[in-house]
Amino acid sequence: MTxxxxxxLFDLDDVLCRYDRSARIAHLAGVVGRDAQTVRQAIWDSGLEGRADAGQIGDADYIAELGALLxxxxxxxxxLDARRAAMTPDAEAIRLAREVAxxxxxxxxxxxxxxxxxxxHYLCPPVADVFGAQVYASASFGFAKPSPDLYLRCVRHLRVEPAKVLFIDxxxxxxxGAIQAGLQGYRFVDTAALERELAAQQLL
Incomplete structure (x- = not known):
């Protein structure tokens, strides 16, 4: 019995919005005047993005280090402009989130x-409209997915028992990782399947 x-608790990229990494790379490459491979290496291959996601480096240092690499x-x-260029709100997923909310x-x-x-609010206004201030970056908790510690810190902050949280990614x-932390978990495939799951759990 669950x-x-x-x-x-919803994931953002490729759940509530479609995330196009190549669009982010292309936008930033155009700004800095470098090729796409150089941008990709600076953000991901260097490990910088992973360190930022895990809260191992602050925002100001992250931007400064990325600028130095480029x-x-x-x-x-x-x-922000490059990140926004990569994000397309998924209207159906956001509709479901609004119904749950x-x-x-x-x-x-x-x-x-x-x-x-x-x-x-700037990057993805429809998500901001539904969730307001309840959008949390992994960096603020000092861990990144799939570390169970991330989920535990997040739900503790939200003052909810792990077993009473459904995490969607x-x-x-x-x-x-969420299940290992004691949350209930659901893997997102498409909005039709998500709607069926939410309905089955009487969340709609």
């Missing part, structure tokens, strides 16, 4: 630096 759900005086606005607590937990959560490892 505990009744009191909080539905040999360009990068600004927060440059980063009418009856239950909802929040977002995303592997990202704090810049994303702090600027969600498109990455199987992230769902597994």
């Amino acid at each position: 505990a009744p759900i009191s909080l539905v 040999d360009y005086p990068l600004t927060v606005d440059d980063w 009418g009856r239950h607590k909802v929040a977002v937990l995303t592997n990202n630096c704090c810049l994303l959560a702090d600027h969600i 498109d990455v199987e490892a992230n769902v597994t």
